[in-house]
Amino acid sequence: MKYQTTLNDNRQQCLICxxxxxxxxxxxGFCFVREDINGEIKLKTYGYNTGLxxxxxxxxxxxxxYPMSKVLSFGTNGCIMGCxxxxxxxxxxxxxxxxxxxxxxxxxxVNIALDxxxxxxxxxxxxxxxxxxxxxxxxxxxxxxxxxxxxxTSGYINPEPAKEFFEYIDAVNIDLKGFSExxxxxxxxxxxxxxLDTIKYVKQNTNCHLELTTxxxxxxxxxxxxxxxxxDWIIENLGNNVPLHFSAFFPRYKFKDRKPTSQKTLMRAYDxxxxxxxxYVYTGNIPDIKTSSTFCKNCGKPLIVRLGYNISEYxxxxxxxxxxxxxxxxKF
Numbered sequence: 001m002k003y004q005t006t007l008n009d010n011r012q013q014c015l016i017c018x019x020x021x022x023x024x025x026x027x028x029g030f031c032f033v034r035e036d037i038n039g040e041i042k043l044k045t046y047g048y049n050t051g052l053x054x055x056x057x058x059x060x061x062x063x064x065x066y067p068m069s070k071v072l073s074f075g076t077n078g079c080i081m082g083c084x085x086x087x088x089x090x091x092x093x094x095x096x097x098x099x100x101x102x103x104x105x106x107x108x109x110v111n112i113a114l115d116x117x118x119x120x121x122x123x124x125x126x127x128x129x130x131x132x133x134x135x136x137x138x139x140x141x142x143x144x145x146x147x148x149x150x151x152x153t154s155g156y157i158n159p160e161p162a163k164e165f166f167e168y169i170d171a172v173n174i175d176l177k178g179f180s181e182x183x184x185x186x187x188x189x190x191x192x193x194x195x196l197d198t199i200k201y202v203k204q205n206t207n208c209h210l211e212l213t214t215x216x217x218x219x220x221x222x223x224x225x226x227x228x229x230x231x232d233w234i235i236e237n238l239g240n241n242v243p244l245h246f247s248a249f250f251p252r253y254k255f256k257d258r259k260p261t262s263q264k265t266l267m268r269a270y271d272x273x274x275x276x277x278x279x280y281v282y283t284g285n286i287p288d289i290k291t292s293s294t295f296c297k298n299c300g301k302p303l304i305v306r307l308g309y310n311i312s313e314y315x316x317x318x319x320x321x322x323x324x325x326x327x328x329x330x331k332f
Contacts, residue, residue: 064330075125082189120148178221
């Protein structure tokens with residue numbers, strides 16, 4: 001594997017993500033799926049997935065990247081993150097069981113996407129950084145075949161592999177899980193700074209379309225000061241045109257005793273972000289027409305009206321507001 005180094009005691013150190021796991025022969029990393037096999041770290045889930053689905057692009061969520069298009073979505077097992085509230089723990093927190101996995105090569109994935117007239121392929125459900133090589137090889141084939149590539153990720157990746165990863169990704173939604181190092185350490189078993197570095201890299205050094213999502217968990221990462229700090233950081237480092245999604249949490253994994261996020265909490269976060277000056281703010285997992293819709297940053301008229309993943313109004317002409325001709329940020 002390209003991103004590994006041999007230590008003095010002959011262990012192999014994986015350099016894909018900031019954990020930099022040090023592995024003995026036949027030992028897997030934190031992610032469950034990268035294993036040292038005779039001195040080479042290999043991906044155990046290459047060519048395997050936990051299921052395929054054709055999704056609306058809005059489900060990723062991506063609201064400013066070819067609305068109303070559909071993508072072929074897939075994921076594998078394992079994850080580089082240790083989120084105690086994981087919403088997909090049935091696939092992220094388990095080791096690969098090949099009896100329950102589908103064998104699908106990158107070529108097969110591309111052919112399926114083309115057969116079903118998909119705009120592209122989405123690497124999602126679990127973090128595509130965990131299945132780095134499978135993602136890259138599939139994304140390269142997508143480029144050759146005119147398909148777009150979408151990644152839904154934590155952004156927990158080291159700088160060098162990030163360059164290769166985002167070279168082949170057209171759009172990304174990065175989970176900014178909470179704007180606090182304590183939250184990341186306690187609830188994700190990770191660190192905040194590498195995620196912020198990845199977000200800045202994507203925005204400042206690539207052509208990849210960027211959107212952000214924060215899954216709000218009440219009394220954990222929904223405090224006003226934390227949301228205000230997050231918005232301030234976004235505006236200072238990314239500008240105010242990066243779409244920001246606040247999504248509702250549902251009890252899962254080790255947070256089964258917590259209550260689901262209320263609409264009131266989502267609306268409070270929405271109002272904070274809008275009042276801070278972020279132009280495109282959305283809520284997810286709880287349907288609301290106002291907070292799911294896109295408004296012109298100049299005249300305030302509705303440009304794309306959504307309820308859930310369904311679009312009922314589309315008021316763009318050549319990517320511009322039909323009322324005042326202001327261009328809408330994104331790719332349409």
